[in-house]
Amino acid sequence: MNLKKLVAIVAVLGLVACSYFVYVIYSWLFVSNTNFNNEYAEIYIPTNATYADVKEQLTPLLKDVDAFRQVANKKGYTSNIKAGKYRIQKGMNNNQIVNTLRSGNIPVNVSFNNQDTAEKLAGRIxxxxxxxxASLVTAMKDTDFLTENGFTEATYLSMYIPNTYEFFWNTDSEGFRNRMQKEYEKFWTADRKSKAAELNLSPTEVMTLASIVQKETAKTNERKRVAGVYLNRLKSGMLLQADPTVIYAVKDRNADFDTIIKRVVYEHLNVDSPYNTYKYAGLPPGPIAMPDISSIDAVLNPEKHDYYYFVADTKNFGYHKFSKTLAQHNRNAAKYHAWVSKQGY
Incomplete structure (x- = not known):
């Protein structure tokens, strides 16, 4: 074989090898590598995760895990894992997947409702x-944080206003708590603070009264009237005599108490607790649950009336009958208790 032919063969082989190399690189980078039928798949990468942890989640989602690793390694991702929630779109190539995992942390919607303890809220979150x-409860009850932000062990639940909020999935316990404190401050606008002052109440006192209103009625269109009743009692120096506070006091004094109290009776009224508004005047030390915004605004914008009493309306389930005098209330209450007795409560 002469030299020219040898050179030509070597050149062709080199071109083939180069083309193959380019093809491999192109395939690694730009050819779809997803292996699922849905529009997208989501993965959750925990804090301090390793590439092995990421690989475990990606393996069922990719056609060629090794090809992904090659690209991830070249782009420095395998040594720089980022925690969070990520969405892999169907048809993505390795380059797109790595870019997503490097900078595509997406938020999650976090919702909670009217919990009455830090433990219950933490479980929900x-x-x-x-x-x-455990870490959430510790953060929520951190005394230094509470003191610094004007809360106490009795009032810290005020800071958590039931709603839906956006968080990054990898938010830690202190991050959650700190965000809730900022949301609380944002909620208490100058207008709301002004309305609270007109009622001679602090924001935490409004939250406490709102929690009672919340527990008294599930009907949002009745909350302003119920709030008006309690505000009338506070102004006149009457005991609040709110059944939900008694139920809370009973549970607070009995950590293992898990029975649903369907009817407050005499023995419940005797529990010695500052939350028992049948024994102690004024508002209890703090909220008995996390009130909805509708309950908070009901207290800040109460219905103005002369009602001082109310009892469940047996003919309009979920609503109440309101009275201006004790005599009228006693008649309504007698009808209610007769109905309750028939139900076997």
Missing amino acids: AVQIEADS
Whole structure:
């Protein structure tokens, strides 16, 4: 074989090798590498995760995990894992997937309702973000944080206003708590603070009264009237005599108490607790649950009337009958108690 032919063969082989190399690189970078039928797949990468942790989640989603690793390694991702929630779109190539995992952390909607303890709230939150229940409770009850922000062990629940909020999934417990404190400050606008002052109440006192209103009626269109009743009692120096506070006091004094109290009776009224508004005047030390915004605004914008009493309306389920005098209330209450007795409560 002469030299020219040898050179030509070597050149062709080199071109083939180069073309193959380019093809491999192109395939690694730009050919779709997803292996699922849905529009997208989501993965959750925990804090301090390793590439092995990421690979475990990606393996069922990719056609060629090794090709992904090659690209991820070249782009420095395998040594720089970022925690969070990520969405891999169907048809993505390795380059797009790596870019997504490097900078595509997407938020999650975190919702909670009217919990009455930090433990219950923590349990609700822990299934929605990375932080675990124990660390959330510790952060919520941190005395230094509470003192610094004007809360106490009795009032800290005020800071958590039931709603839906956006968080990154990898938010830690302190991050959640700090965000809730900022949301609380944002909620208490100058207008709301002014209305609270007109009622001679602080924001935490409004939250406490709102929690009672919340527990008294599930009907949002009745809350302003119920709030008006309690405000009338406060102004006149009457005991609030709110059944929900008694139920809270009973549970607060009995950590293992798990029975649903369907009817407050005499023995409940005797529990010695500052939350028992049948024994102690004024508002209890703090909220008995986290009130909805509708309950808070009901207290800030109460219905103005002369009602001082109310009892459940047996003919309009979920609503109440309101009275201006004790005599009228006693008649309504007698009808209610007769109905309750028939139900076997």
